[in-house]
Amino acid sequence: MNTPSIIVDRTTTWHSIGKTVDQCKDLEGVLKASGLDYTVEKHPVFAQPIMGSFTPIPNRFITTRDTDGHLYDIVSDKFEIVQNREAFDFVNYMGDDLQFRKAGETETGMVYIIGALPEVNILGDAFIPHVIFRNGFTGKIKITAAICPLRMVCQNQFNFAFRNTQNSTTIRHVRNAHDKLEEAREVLKVAADYMQELNAMAEQYVNIKLGPKDLDKLLDRMFPIVDPDSMNSFKRHQLEVSREKFKKAYLADDNRNFKGTSWGIINAYSDFITHRAAMGNTETKEEGKFVMVTFHPGLMNAVLQHMAAIGIEA
Helix, strand or coil, rough: CCCCCCCCCCCCCCCCEEEEECCCCCCCCHHHHHHCCEEEEEEEECCCCCCCCCCCEEEEEEEEECCCCCCCEEECCCCCCHHHHHHHHHHHCCCCCCCEEEEEEEEHHHHHHHEECCCCCCCCCCEEEEEEEEEEEECCCCEEEEEEECCCCCCEEECCCCCCCCCEEECCCCEEEHHHHHHHHHEEEEEEHHHHHHHHHHHHHHHCCCCCHHHHHHHHHHHHCCCCCCCHHHHHHHHHHHHHHHHHHHCCHHHHCCCCCCCHHHEEEEEEEECCCCCCCCCHHHHHHHHHHHHHCHHHHHHHHHHCCCCCCC
């Protein structure tokens, strides 16, 4: 008896956020198309005791956007504003390899630009390394570039924290062309190293074979329903739904080449994380999911910990 095909509809975590900027050829075009071509200023912060006069608060300022007066956050006098043009200017030195895709700003004040690098082949699959550049004006966000490979056949977003290779790098605020070129080269090197590490990981795990019992043991650990009769019905339902969604991803047509291997489990988990329903307020939930999947490598590494716990490791 043949198992019916299981096809899952998938889009990227950034599909519904920001502005599409794939027609832009340089940073200036991206900033204008996405509305990020503004400047931010620091203004003194004042306190007014009851029935008293306004008194400046020492060493505290509030950051504001010049276009609409939007208030970001209170920062210290040591916080240096790096305008979007300055923060991202080095991307103009990355050459034609970088193709702009999306740009925008989240409700929490994270400014981002998403670009794609040339395709890389891993175990016969096309992966597109995407670089997410970010900046911010709240004092909590550093200028960074994060590498997030996308498995194109199903739009799965990978984000592992490897022992020797991280998926992100902090960007220095530099002003001259030579240093900007060096920053651009460093980002490209981080991307190349990360993709090489991901390829090595895939080659290791595809050779570790799994049987149905191994899958059941893993599901029991990931979605534990220990005492179904006494468990809260809502929590039990959530675990059952998650378990079925994971199995659906594992059995999906685009994972059939890796079914029965640890790499198939990893692909299924990336699918499960990338495409699960976003939680929270409708206006911000997609942004929250994008940030969580992109900038929290521990989320992906959790599957390796579960696998190791039942004796599956490279």
